[in-house]
Amino acid sequence: MGMRHLISSRVDFIGVQCSFCVCFTLQAHIVDVRNIPEALPYFITPKAVDDNSVLLQQLPHWAPCSISQALEFLTPAYKGHPRVMAYVLRVLESYPPERVTFFMPQLVQTLRHDDGKLVEGYLLRATQRSDIFAHILIWHLQGETVPEAGKDPNSVKNAAFLELLPAVRKRIIDGFNAKALDIFNREFDFFDKVTSISGVLYPLPKEERRAGIKRELVKIELQGEDCYLPTAPNKLVTGIQVDSGIPLQSAAKVPIMITFNVVDRDGDRNDVKPQACIFKVGDDCRQDVLALQVIALLSDIFEAVGINLYLYPYGVLPTGPERGIIEVVPNTRSRSQMGETTDGGLLEIFQQDYGPVGSSSFETARQNFIVSSAGYAVASLLLQPKDRHNGNLLFDNVGRLVHIDFGFILETSPGGNMRFESAHFKLSHEMTQLLDPSGVMKSDTWIQFLRLCVKGYLAARRHMEGIITTVALMLDSGLPCFSRGDPIGNLRKRFHPEMSEREAANFMIHVCKDAYNKWTTAGYDLIQYVQQGIEK
Structure with missing residues (x-):
């Protein structure tokens, strides 16, 4: 049996005894497995760092791991060990900067613990290689929100972090050459002007706001042919x-929806398409x-293993404190909008x-509804999104749920965490x-739905550590989802790493049956209908 086959996936070694066996095997064949990044977690551990283990001397010779695995080594548990940091930086440098932008929120958070300024150094070097990066x-540096006074338990530590961010921003801009500075100024000026329309509208009566948007949009000029949507750098803006x-x-203040004409950066410049965004x-x-990072990771996992599940991780980008751009999912209506034209149900x-x-x-x-419902069933089990009223459920023009x-x-959940929505x-x-x-749960289509949910859940479990790391790196961010309970511990529990694949499959089937028309979901829809006028 080859070593790569032996440690092809961490999920194969769930359990204390198996992990011990793998660690023992790795140490006995350390030179043989240096080309297998999946082996790293079995000997680069917080304990190995505390002991300054001789095994860490192998890191300069180790093959690059995934970006998410490298980011895990940036957490405080690894204490910025020089050998570990050198490996992490080598890994990050090995990827094109545009690939790393997916994890930008996590990289920004690692600056909190970057005492040696090694992460900052990497970020500054990457900005020289890519304008988009x-x-x-x-934008992410600008998007860090200043917490209300007295609300942050780590206010001193957080203050140092928030003071660092504008300094890093300045160093990036100071490092631009003339061409890069021109691109930056045009890109940011254009979207700052669009975003600022919201402030102009706020004092206006509601009936005058739409005309007010048009008055402001007419004033905004698009300069150059290289302006792109911040949420999708592959989409060049040709006009408003x-x-x-x-x-x-x-x-909140008046959000606005605006439609741009866009073309694919590497496609036919005559193939102009509309793309609406909310500011x-x-x-x-x-x-x-x-949340959408996790959904995108799941989508990539499903595609990589060939499971026909549908997820739509639309683009969202913070552009300033409590400011952001959200892509509108094309060709969709919310379930509540559908209810405005008919009294019938989905069928x-x-x-x-x-x-x-x-x-x-x-x-x-x-079929489109089944594959999308199954995809979001797996994502919802892991993320536990609440506030799932019919205004937050979209259907596209081919029947897929988003x-x-x-x-x-x-x-967290609405209503002071009363947890009306108890189904997963x-x-x-x-x-x-x-x-x-x-x-009565006997239809072929229901059995298909169950099978897809099980396949998706088992595939997600095999990439559990990468998903958990992506979430855990945001723990100090001050996001509301980390404000109570044990979010990381409970996320890990929902993967059930202690279960065999058969046990995990049975668990997912139980989750689906439990959600089947659970009364709390219907009850929450009724609450939303009464309070906000959102169709049930």
Whole structure:
């Protein structure tokens, strides 16, 4: 048996005895496994760092690991050990900067513990290699929110972090050459002007706000052909649809939705497509970024192993304190919007839109609903998003479900954490009518849904550590989802690392059956309908 096969995946060694066996095998064959990054967690441990283990001397010769694994070594548990840090920096430098931008929120947080300024040094070097990396980093630096006075238990430590961020931002900008500085100024000036429209609208009566948006949009000029959407750097902006501006309802200041004309950076410049974005002011969207990072990781995992599950990790980017840009999911309506045109449930709506049950178009839409519902069932089990009323559930024009708005995840929920939504994911009666025509969990489509949920959950478990690391690195960020309980410990528990694959599969089946039209979901929809007028 080859060494790579022996330690091909960490999930194969769940359990104390197996981990001991693997560690023993690694130490006996340390030179043979240096080309296997998956072996690293079995000998680079906080204890190895505390003991300054001789095994750490092998790190200069070790193959580069994944970015998420490298970031785990930046946590305080590894105490900035010189050999570990040298390896981490080598790994990060081995990836194109644009690949690393996905983990920018986590890299910014590691600056809290960067006493040797090694991470800062890497970030500054990467900004010299990529304008996009520099821009995304600056937006995230600007997006760190200053906590209210007296609300931060680590105020002294946090103050030092918040003082560092503008200094890093200045060093990045000071390092730009003339061309890079010109690109930066045009990109940021354009989107700062769009975002600032919200402040102009705030004093206006509601009935005048849409006209006010158009007046402001007409004033904004697009300079150059290299301006791009901050949430999607591969989309170049060719213009603004000045009549598209819509003021949105919000408890915060006036968010606005604006549609841009965009083209793919590497595609046909004549293939212009619309892309709407929401610009928020007075609303911290960093938690949405974290939730969508996990959803994007799950989407990549499902694709890599060939599981037909659908997730849509739309773009979100903080651009300043309590400011941000959110991509609008194209070709979608919320479930509450669908309820404005019909009194029927999803089954009736699908028949209106796609034809009678049994027709090719209807069954294709049903299949799309199944694969997307299963994808979000797995994501919801792990993230525990609450506030799942019908305004936060979208359906696209081919029948796929998309969840939006992740203001309550992990340990938090609306209504002072009264936890009305006790099911792991929303599976209302009208959803089960599509998933399970039999009504008694016997339909072929229900069995398909269960199988997809199980496959997705088992695939996610194999990448448990990377997902947990991505979340855990944000623990000091001050995000509401970390404000109570044990969010990281409970996230790990939901992966059930102590279970065999068969046990984990049975657990996921139980989760699905438990969610099947659970009364608390229907009850929460009723509360939303009464309080906010959101259709059930």
